[in-house]
Amino acid sequence: MYVRNVEITGIKSESKDIKTFFFNYSFQFAPGQYVMVWIRGVDEIPMSLSYANGITVRKVGDATDALFRMNVGDSLGMRGPFGNGFAITKLPALIVAGGVGAAPLAPLAEMLKGRVSTILGAKTGGELLFRERFESSGPLLIATEDGSAGFKGLTIDLLNRADGYQEIVSCGPEQMMRKVLDHAVEVRVQSQFSLQRYIKCGVGLCGSCCIDPSGLRVCVDGPVFTGKQLNDGEFGRYMRDATGRKVKF
Numbered sequence: 001m002y003v004r005n006v007e008i009t010g011i012k013s014e015s016k017d018i019k020t021f022f023f024n025y026s027f028q029f030a031p032g033q034y035v036m037v038w039i040r041g042v043d044e045i046p047m048s049l050s051y052a053n054g055i056t057v058r059k060v061g062d063a064t065d066a067l068f069r070m071n072v073g074d075s076l077g078m079r080g081p082f083g084n085g086f087a088i089t090k091l092p093a094l095i096v097a098g099g100v101g102a103a104p105l106a107p108l109a110e111m112l113k114g115r116v117s118t119i120l121g122a123k124t125g126g127e128l129l130f131r132e133r134f135e136s137s138g139p140l141l142i143a144t145e146d147g148s149a150g151f152k153g154l155t156i157d158l159l160n161r162a163d164g165y166q167e168i169v170s171c172g173p174e175q176m177m178r179k180v181l182d183h184a185v186e187v188r189v190q191s192q193f194s195l196q197r198y199i200k201c202g203v204g205l206c207g208s209c210c211i212d213p214s215g216l217r218v219c220v221d222g223p224v225f226t227g228k229q230l231n232d233g234e235f236g237r238y239m240r241d242a243t244g245r246k247v248k249f
């Protein structure tokens, strides 16, 4: 619950709008868990741990923009790790990662090395995140929207080329994950998804991250949910914005 001060020890540019920030503390974590990152004077935002001592961030708004202007030696507040993380019960697993959704999945792939294959997607080849980490963990299929690396198209277009897996694990744009869930239902395998919703308290009290119709809280009951938990609800259809209003995907 308490805030830990950490110092930025390294910054790696992954692509034009994604950077990894390393810090001087290693968390004991399960892949899929997140930390609340306090950028002082700006905001506190959830970020998955992409390493025990690192987060990988896409610049999308005020807080992430402020983070991108920070340097080695600057300090951040961190609470966590929070949430449940991935719990793989059937192997081999298939990972489907889109964009910055690869961040929580790369440490999972490393943990499952030799018992996992991955479909990794991005808009362009230059934006593929953690290609080497997935490649060194098992077979890798790549999809890019402009065709600059691998197959020209979307990750979901490659689902039929993967086989031999017992469980699918996915993180990325929600409409992509919805199609992955539909595929998992069709081929009758278990599935798990890491969900993004507005996290405010991070400890299950404020209700801002509840999903319909179950009322499950993404911050403590998730962010990882099974396909079974998500299939009949808001997943891939709508979410709530920071004020609680429904926004369609």
Ligand SMILES: Cc1cc2nc3c(=O)[nH]c(=O)nc-3n(C[C@H](O)[C@H](O)[C@H](O)COP(=O)(O)OP(=O)(O)OC[C@H]3O[C@@H](n4cnc5c(N)ncnc54)[C@H](O)[C@@H]3O)c2cc1C
Binding pocket: 034, 043, 045, 046, 047, 048, 049, 055, 056, 057, 058, 059, 060, 061, 062, 063, 064, 065, 100, 103, 104, 195, 196, 197, 198, 199, 223
């Ligand atoms: C459990 C969890 C783990 C996450 N892990 C990562 C990660 O590893 N790397 C990463 O880059 N991002 C991650 N995010 C998303 C990240 O927290 C948001 O992008 C960030 O809070 C945006 O802050 P901002 O002030 O820069 O943008 P804002 O100005 O707050 O928002 C910019 C736009 O981003 C969208 N947005 C912002 N926050 C959310 C949210 N929580 N859910 C859905 N849409 C949102 C909205 O469309 C908004 O218009 C994660 C979110 C959750 C819930």
Ligand code: FES
Binding pocket: 198, 199, 200, 201, 202, 203, 204, 205, 206, 207, 208, 209, 210, 217, 218, 219, 220
């Ligand atoms: S963020 Fe407050 S209950 Fe989940």
